[in-house]
Amino acid sequence: xxxxxxxxxxxxVQEGEDFTTYCNSSTTLSNIQWYKQRPGGHPVFLIQLVKxxxxxKQKRLTxxxxxxxxxxxxxxxxxxxxxxxxxxxxxxxxxxLTFGKGTKLSVIP
Amino acid sequence: xxxxxxxxxxxVLKTGQSMTLQCAQDMNHEYMSWYxxxxxxGLRLIHYSVGAGITDQGEVPNGxxxxxxxxxxxxLRLLSAAPSQTSVYFCASSPRSERYIQxxxxxxxxxxx
Numbered sequence: 151x152x153x154x155x156x157x158x159x160x161x162x163v164q165e166g167e168d169f170t171t172y173c174n175s176s177t178t179l180s181n182i183q184w185y186k187q188r189p190g191g192h193p194v195f196l197i198q199l200v201k202x203x204x205x206x207k208q209k210r211l212t213x214x215x216x217x218x219x220x221x222x223x224x225x226x227x228x229x230x231x232x233x234x235x236x237x238x239x240x241x242x243x244x245x246x247l248t249f250g251k252g253t254k255l256s257v258i259p
Numbered sequence: 260x261x262x263x264x265x266x267x268x269x270x271v272l273k274t275g276q277s278m279t280l281q282c283a284q285d286m287n288h289e290y291m292s293w294y295x296x297x298x299x300x301g302l303r304l305i306h307y308s309v310g311a312g313i314t315d316q317g318e319v320p321n322g323x324x325x326x327x328x329x330x331x332x333x334x335l336r337l338l339s340a341a342p343s344q345t346s347v348y349f350c351a352s353s354p355r356s357e358r359y360i361q362x363x364x365x366x367x368x369x370x371x372x
Contacts, residue, residue: 151318156301159299181359183359183360183361185361191365192349192363192364192365192366193302193349193361193363194363195360195361195362198357198359198360238301238302240302240359240361242359246304246307246317246318247304247359247361248304248318249294249301249302249303250301251299251300251301252301
């Protein structure tokens with residue numbers, strides 16, 4: 151079945167540093183989504199990418215979808231303490247969503 | 260709108276007990292899903308429904324039953340709880356127009372002793 155790998159599993163950064171998490175699928179995806187889960191909270195939808203090579207920005211967050219629609223990345227510029235949490239990618243294949251295991255981001259003030 | 264409401268928030272069971280985790284949404288979404296989240300494992304799909312009266316299995320369905328008699332409600336039943344079912348359970352819904360965008364409830368934290 152479809153597998154979605156996400157790296158790194160953990161990332162500790164100093165406040166103000168950049169952060170990137172990567173997502174790779176074993177199969178071509180119809181779309182990919184990104185979610186953020188704050189500690190003790192529930193996943194919250196951030197964005198959906200549909201087109202090959204698509205790049206979307208949300209303030210300090212930049213999302214990319216690979217040309218082959220098998221990989222994606224989330225980049226945060228100048229991290230802040232409010233960015234703390236776990237970031238999940240989720241790939242849409244034939245009918246179901248498959249979530250990556252997430253990247254847990256810690257920000258040191 | 261309340262969105263997706265899950266009850267209870269916390270539950271402790273003994274091995275072999277049964278219980279139902281409730282999930283209700285007021286957004287008139289056609290699709291609903293149940294996930295479990297374990298440390299280091301991400302979110303794994305248990306069961307999902309594409310509409311009232313229609314359900315299907317996800318990645319980890321064993322030990323769980325679901326039914327969907329109305330658009331709003333999608334309960335998850337544990338027939339005979341086992342310690343391996345200790346987890347955080349999330350219910351999610353999505354509209355037909357954006358079926359992959361999941362709107363999650365606050366979750367139920369379940370411990371099976």
